Amino acid sequence: MKAAAADARRQLAEVAARQLEADPRDIVAADGQLFVAGVPDRAIAIAEAARIASYEKSGALLTGQGSYVPEGIVTMIDPETKFGNVSVAYPFAAQVAEVEVDLETGEVTVLNLTAVHDLGRAINPMSCEGQIEGGAAMGVGLALSEEIVMFDGQIAAPNFHDYGMPTAVDVPRIVVNLVETIDPRGPFGAKGVGEAGIIPPPAAIANAVADATGIRPRAYPMRPWKVKDWIDSAERSHVVAGKGVPDDG
Amino acid sequence: MVDVYVPETLEEAVSFLGLHAGAAIPIAGGTDALIDIRTGRSMPEWLVDLSSVPRLGDVELDGEVLRLGALVRIRAVELDPELGRRATAIVEAARVLGSVQVRTMATVGGNLCHATPSAEMPPSLLVHDAVAEIAGVGGRRSIPLAELFAGPGRTTLGPDELLTSLLARAPASSAGSCYLRQTVRWSMDLAGVGVSASVEVDGTVVTDARVALAAVAPVPLLVEAASEAIVGTNLPPEAAREAGRRAAAACSPISDARGTAGYRREVVSVLVPRALRIAWLRATGAWTQGVPAPVNGMSTGEDL
Known part of the structure; x- marks a missing residue:
C-alpha cells in the first residue's frame, strides 16, 4: 500500500x-x-x-501500484513445496467472550466480547476498530449460527435469512483495544488488521460455553440443538453435575 | 404480469375474489405475499389491495372483548400499552416478529392467513380465545381461530372469503399471558418452537388456562390436555412440568434447517412450564407490569 x-x-x-x-x-x-x-x-x-x-489517459484513473517482498524472502510461496511466508509482520490478537447458555434449550447468547489486537501502527484507528468489530461479528456468526444446511443434496438455506447471518441484535457489545507495538519491517510500523478480527471469536465463544456448561464443544456452528445434545450426553455420562435452570423461581 | 384491484368496500372485495377465484389473492402488508410471488410460490393474476376497505385496521376494546381488525399492523399491536397489559401474549408475539421494518408493514390478518406453521400471532391469539370473523359473498360467519388453519400455507377460507377481524378475550385483572420462542438468532428469524400460555386465577389458584404451540405441527395447536394439568393448582413446578410433557406429547414436529423433531419436542416441554409460570406471575400480580419476558423465558435468577 x-x-x-x-x-x-x-x-x-x-x-x-x-x-x-x-x-x-x-x-x-x-x-x-x-x-x-x-x-x-x-x-x-x-x-x-x-x-x-x-x-x-482518456479518462482512466491515475493508479499507483506497489508490491513488497520481505527481506530474505525470494518468493512468497515456494512453487515446489507450497510452503512460504506470506507476510513480513504478523498481527497478534486475543479475544475474551462472555456467554449465557440456556441449559434447557441449548441457546447461547454472547453478552460481551473484548478484542485486544496487536496490529502495529494503527494508521487510522477508527477504521481499525471497525474492521475488528466487523470481523468479530462474522466470527460470532461462524461460532453460533451460520451454516449451509443440505437436505437431499439441496441447499436448504439459500438466503441470508435461513443461513443465519447475525443481525445487529445478535452481535454483542464489542470492546476493542488496539495495541501498537511498532514492527520495523511493516509500512510505517503497521502489521495488519483485516483478517485478524474473525479468527478468535469462535474459539473464545466455545471456551466460554465450555466454562459455563462443563462440556467441550467440538463443532461449529453451536446451534441450539447441538449444544442441547452435548449437554444431555454429558448429563447421561455424569460429566456435568447439572446446574439446572430454575423453572420454579 | 400481476394487476392490482383496489376495492373500496368489503362487498366489492369479496365479490371480486369470488369472480376471480384461484386467480386473485388479497394483499395487506405484502411481507409474505410479495415474497411468494417473487419466488414463484404464488402466481396470481390479480392482487386485491385491501388498504381502502374501511374499518379493517381498527383496534377496539369493549369490556373484556378485544377486536383486532385484520389489517392492524403488527407494529401497532407491539406498541399499544393497553394491549400490553391485557393481551400480553399477543404483544409479545408481535414484538419478536420479523424486524421493525417488517412489523411496520405486516398485518395481524396476513400473519394468520399465510398459515405458516411457525407464525408468531396464532398461538398468542389462541390462548386469548380468539374468534375469527369472516366475510364472504354469502354473508358473514365466525369460527374459533383454531378452525381457520388447514395445513402449512392453507386456510379453511373459501375463495371469496376474507378474514375481517378477530375477537379475543382480554381480561383486565386476575389474568396473565405470555409468548416465548426458541430461535437460532434473536431477530429476523422464524420460530423453531413458539409457545404461548394464558392463566386466570382466583388468588393464586388457577381457574382457567390455555397452552398453544407454533412450529411443531402442520397447524398451530391449542393443547387442552396441557392446561388441564394446572387448573385447580397454584402452579407447583411439577404441575407445570406435567403440562409441558403433555404439550410435547401432543405435537408432531418435523426436522428441518431450524431444528430436529426430537429437539423441538424437548423445547416444547421446557418452554411450556416457563410460559405458564410467567403468565401465572402476571395473573397474580407478582410480575412487574410492563416488564417483557425474556424471549425464551430463561430465568436469570432475578426476574422470576
Missing part, C-alpha cells in the same frame, strides 16, 4: 513537473498543492494534477 501510494505520488509529480516546466524530482507536496521546492507561489492543486493525468 505504501509502495503503491509512492508510485501514485511519482506520477502526480511528473504531471506537475510538466505543467511547471520543472524536474519531477524537485516537486514537493503541501496543503493540497504541488510545487517546486522553495517556490510555493507557482503551484498546481493535487486534484488538478490528478484530473490532467486522467485526461491524458
Whole structure:
C-alpha cells in the first residue's frame, strides 16, 4: 500500500513537473498543492494534477501500484513445496467472550466480547476498530449460527435469512483495544488488521460455553440443538453435575 | 404480469375474489405475499389491495372483548400499552416478529392467513380465545381461530372469503399471558418452537388456562390436555412440568434447517412450564407490569 501510494505520488509529480516546466524530482507536496521546492507561489492543486493525468489517459484513473517482498524472502510461496511466508509482520490478537447458555434449550447468547489486537501502527484507528468489530461479528456468526444446511443434496438455506447471518441484535457489545507495538519491517510500523478480527471469536465463544456448561464443544456452528445434545450426553455420562435452570423461581 | 384491484368496500372485495377465484389473492402488508410471488410460490393474476376497505385496521376494546381488525399492523399491536397489559401474549408475539421494518408493514390478518406453521400471532391469539370473523359473498360467519388453519400455507377460507377481524378475550385483572420462542438468532428469524400460555386465577389458584404451540405441527395447536394439568393448582413446578410433557406429547414436529423433531419436542416441554409460570406471575400480580419476558423465558435468577 505504501509502495503503491509512492508510485501514485511519482506520477502526480511528473504531471506537475510538466505543467511547471520543472524536474519531477524537485516537486514537493503541501496543503493540497504541488510545487517546486522553495517556490510555493507557482503551484498546481493535487486534484488538478490528478484530473490532467486522467485526461491524458482518456479518462482512466491515475493508479499507483506497489508490491513488497520481505527481506530474505525470494518468493512468497515456494512453487515446489507450497510452503512460504506470506507476510513480513504478523498481527497478534486475543479475544475474551462472555456467554449465557440456556441449559434447557441449548441457546447461547454472547453478552460481551473484548478484542485486544496487536496490529502495529494503527494508521487510522477508527477504521481499525471497525474492521475488528466487523470481523468479530462474522466470527460470532461462524461460532453460533451460520451454516449451509443440505437436505437431499439441496441447499436448504439459500438466503441470508435461513443461513443465519447475525443481525445487529445478535452481535454483542464489542470492546476493542488496539495495541501498537511498532514492527520495523511493516509500512510505517503497521502489521495488519483485516483478517485478524474473525479468527478468535469462535474459539473464545466455545471456551466460554465450555466454562459455563462443563462440556467441550467440538463443532461449529453451536446451534441450539447441538449444544442441547452435548449437554444431555454429558448429563447421561455424569460429566456435568447439572446446574439446572430454575423453572420454579 | 400481476394487476392490482383496489376495492373500496368489503362487498366489492369479496365479490371480486369470488369472480376471480384461484386467480386473485388479497394483499395487506405484502411481507409474505410479495415474497411468494417473487419466488414463484404464488402466481396470481390479480392482487386485491385491501388498504381502502374501511374499518379493517381498527383496534377496539369493549369490556373484556378485544377486536383486532385484520389489517392492524403488527407494529401497532407491539406498541399499544393497553394491549400490553391485557393481551400480553399477543404483544409479545408481535414484538419478536420479523424486524421493525417488517412489523411496520405486516398485518395481524396476513400473519394468520399465510398459515405458516411457525407464525408468531396464532398461538398468542389462541390462548386469548380468539374468534375469527369472516366475510364472504354469502354473508358473514365466525369460527374459533383454531378452525381457520388447514395445513402449512392453507386456510379453511373459501375463495371469496376474507378474514375481517378477530375477537379475543382480554381480561383486565386476575389474568396473565405470555409468548416465548426458541430461535437460532434473536431477530429476523422464524420460530423453531413458539409457545404461548394464558392463566386466570382466583388468588393464586388457577381457574382457567390455555397452552398453544407454533412450529411443531402442520397447524398451530391449542393443547387442552396441557392446561388441564394446572387448573385447580397454584402452579407447583411439577404441575407445570406435567403440562409441558403433555404439550410435547401432543405435537408432531418435523426436522428441518431450524431444528430436529426430537429437539423441538424437548423445547416444547421446557418452554411450556416457563410460559405458564410467567403468565401465572402476571395473573397474580407478582410480575412487574410492563416488564417483557425474556424471549425464551430463561430465568436469570432475578426476574422470576
